Amino acid sequence: MEGDVQYCYLEFQPDQEWFQPAHKQVVAKPAVTHELIHQTNLLDDGTAVVLFEIVGDVDRITALLEEHFVALKYQLIVRDDSVFVYAHFRTNETIYELLRMFDQHEIVMDPPMIYTEYGALKVTVVGSKEIVAQAIEEVDADVSFTLTRTGSYQPYQRSLFSLLTPKQQETLKTAIECGYYRDPREATYEDLAAELDCAVGTVGEHLRKCEAKLLSRLVP
Known part of the structure; x- marks a missing residue:
């Protein structure tokens, strides 16, 4: 069946840290220019895995992660201008509810998710505006949602530009x-x-x- 697939561009603003206090320590540093979450999945035991990237001075980023990052286990992949982190971590209530949202509704996330300098997380969600609104309504967590844009989804193009x-x-x-x-x-x-x-x-x-x-x- 052919037809336009819709997307919604959301910002999540939590009342607590997203993954852990290390996030605030990392993004506050001038060595960091960008932070992206490429993928995150909720596991059956309530924990989650995540692959995220921090762009900037790799030596400073690595030192900050080693000092502040807490996870059940994690690995670093260092590139010329960024550090990728693959981690298994314990979720808080906010993260748990948000990840469940994608499991329970006919919507999918188009990564990467992008942290802003004011602590929000920008997310492109593929699915109708009505279903996205219903999913947001059912999130039982202290999170503010802002729908900034909707339109016809263009695969891959948006993901590249968001990098x-x-x-x-x-x-x-x-x-x-x-x-x-x-x-x-x-x-x-x-x-x-x-x-x-x-x-x-x-x-x-x-x-x-x-x-x-x-x-x-x-x-x-």
Whole structure:
């Protein structure tokens, strides 16, 4: 059966820490530029497993995790500009209720989930607005939900773009709109810097990081 598949873009704002107090310690540091949850699953015993990524200074991130992160067990996968964490942890009430929401309703999460600087978690949920609203209504936990956007779901495109930081997203969108990636090229770094009101070197840095992040996921 063909037809538009709908998505809803949600923000969750909990009254307590999401996974544990380590989150607050990590994201408050200037060495961290982005934190993403790629996948998390609830197990039968009420515990959960998670795969998340922290982007930034890997030495500082690793040190912060070793000092503050608490889990039943975890492993670190270190890359050039990020640290992946695979962990088995005990859930609190909020996490348990939110993960159950996806098991009990006709909705699925399109990862990654993204932490904001103000402690919320941005999530793309695939499913009708009506079913998402019903699922939210049945969550028995102290969480505030904000529905920021709905529309027709475009697979993969949204997931890739969400890997970028807000500044990288803004720079890439401006570059595309101004014709930087057209052939022949219709804009320079200087043009983009004027549009974004930033330094020319900042434009170059953001675009190089965008290209490295996105292209590495396109090539098998």
